[in-house]
Amino acid sequence: EQIEKGGYQHFMLKEIFEQPKSILDTMRGRLLAEEGIIKMAGIWDHLERLTNAERIIIIACGTSWHAGLIGEYLIEEFARVPVEVEYASEFRYRDPIISSKDVVIAISQSGETADTMAAIKLAKERGAFVFGICNVVDSSIARYTDAGAYTHAGPEIGVASTKAFTAQLTILSLIAIKLGNHNGNLGKADFMRLITELESIPKKVEEVLNSVDEVVKGIAKKFADATNFLYLGRGYNFPAALEGALKLKEISYIHAEGYPAAEMKHGPIALIDENMPIVIIAPKVGHYDKIVSNVQEIKARKGIVIAVINKGDTQVAAMADYIIEIPETSECFSPILASVPLQLLSYYIAVERGANVDQPRNLAKSVTVE
Ligand code: G6P
Numbered sequence: 294e295q296i297e298k299g300g301y302q303h304f305m306l307k308e309i310f311e312q313p314k315s316i317l318d319t320m321r322g323r324l325l326a327e328e329g330i331i332k333m334a335g336i337w338d339h340l341e342r343l344t345n346a347e348r349i350i351i352i353a354c355g356t357s358w359h360a361g362l363i364g365e366y367l368i369e370e371f372a373r374v375p376v377e378v379e380y381a382s383e384f385r386y387r388d389p390i391i392s393s394k395d396v397v398i399a400i401s402q403s404g405e406t407a408d409t410m411a412a413i414k415l416a417k418e419r420g421a422f423v424f425g426i427c428n429v430v431d432s433s434i435a436r437y438t439d440a441g442a443y444t445h446a447g448p449e450i451g452v453a454s455t456k457a458f459t460a461q462l463t464i465l466s467l468i469a470i471k472l473g474n475h476n477g478n479l480g481k482a483d484f485m486r487l488i489t490e491l492e493s494i495p496k497k498v499e500e501v502l503n504s505v506d507e508v509v510k511g512i513a514k515k516f517a518d519a520t521n522f523l524y525l526g527r528g529y530n531f532p533a534a535l536e537g538a539l540k541l542k543e544i545s546y547i548h549a550e551g552y553p554a555a556e557m558k559h560g561p562i563a564l565i566d567e568n569m570p571i572v573i574i575a576p577k578v579g580h581y582d583k584i585v586s587n588v589q590e591i592k593a594r595k596g597i598v599i600a601v602i603n604k605g606d607t608q609v610a611a612m613a614d615y616i617i618e619i620p621e622t623s624e625c626f627s628p629i630l631a632s633v634p635l636q637l638l639s640y641y642i643a644v645e646r647g648a649n650v651d652q653p654r655n656l657a658k659s660v661t662v663e
Contacts, residue, residue: 305451346396360461360530371473381412393420402457403430403659513641526574533628537635578624
């Protein structure tokens with residue numbers, strides 16, 4: 294096992310550090326940025342299904358569901374197709390309206406999650422075409438879906454999903470950008486700009502890993518005894534906030550809630566006092582000015598701000614108690630970069646607390662029962 298961990302203390306840490314390579318592996322042979330080509334036979338062989346879809350429904354559980362939420366933002370922004378994201382466990386039991394005009398994208402790292410499988414069966418019975426995005430080759434979901442793409446992130450052993458998540462975001466980016474270009478909603482110049490940027494993501498993830506590790510370790514030491522955490526983000530980084538909070542809950546057993554930053558005023562703001570650490574994802578993209586106001590609101594209530602910001606940002610940096618810097622990228626890819634320090638934060642907090650990082654209590658890597 295020590296050999297399999299490749300010198301890392303835990304599989305989770307190894308998998309976090311593997312991400313520059315796993316994201317590259319996900320793109321390998323698929324993204325030819327200079328030629329302006331995205332290849333993915335498993336999906337493009339049925340591209341017309343996607344093009345003709347009146348609606349795309351993304352079905353998943355856990356971390357994969359968070360990837361699905363970002364998929365919704367990506368597909369709606371670039372391809373302008375309406376997307377709904379459903380928890381498989383809810384979808385399967387609520388007699389959902391679904392027909393042959395719908396296309397389903399099921400996302401599952403393991404390809405074995407019982408709820409996701411049952412939801413796929415239901416969707417197929419009602420005539421929908423189902424694509425699968427799985428990491429485990431030849432898994433049940435990969436075999437049962439009509440078509441799909443593997444994430445190729447390599448085996449993920451740590452129960453808390455890390456590299457599979459960023460691989461899922463990579464695949465969803467490729468699908469959304471290609472579909473948008475194909476159905477005429479994404480012009481050539483924007484298409485080229487996006488794929489060139491996507492190609493640079495593995496390098497930028499590496500940059501994040503090299504630069505934030507010590508900073509995040511220091512923050513983890515300070516907050517290892519916290520009892521609550523709030524994670525906030527806007528736009529594409531709202532699901533990233535949910536995922537950051539989930540990581541912390543899963544492995545450190547600290548209660549954490551993810552929220553859209555603007556929604557804070559409808560509830561979580563009541564929780565803020567000088568003991569509440571608040572992780573706020575605030576790169577200079579989208580509605581940055583709005584997130585600046587959210588930070589002001591938190592500081593006015595003496596909350597402790599741990600901000601994920603772009604290098605060189607001064608506005609949020611001036612107000613935050615702790616900063617974690619990530620490189621600039623397009624808004625749609627910023628959750629990939631922002632997720633990496635949040636994975637590390639949960640990891641180092643769990644280690645500080647002496648938790649069993651790779652096998653947290655009560656959780657399973659793949660949930661094959663209801
Ligand atoms: C379990 C795992 C999570 C995972 C979820 C969905 O709860 O602990 O890490 O996100 O199942 O799994 P899947 O394999 O379908 O992505």
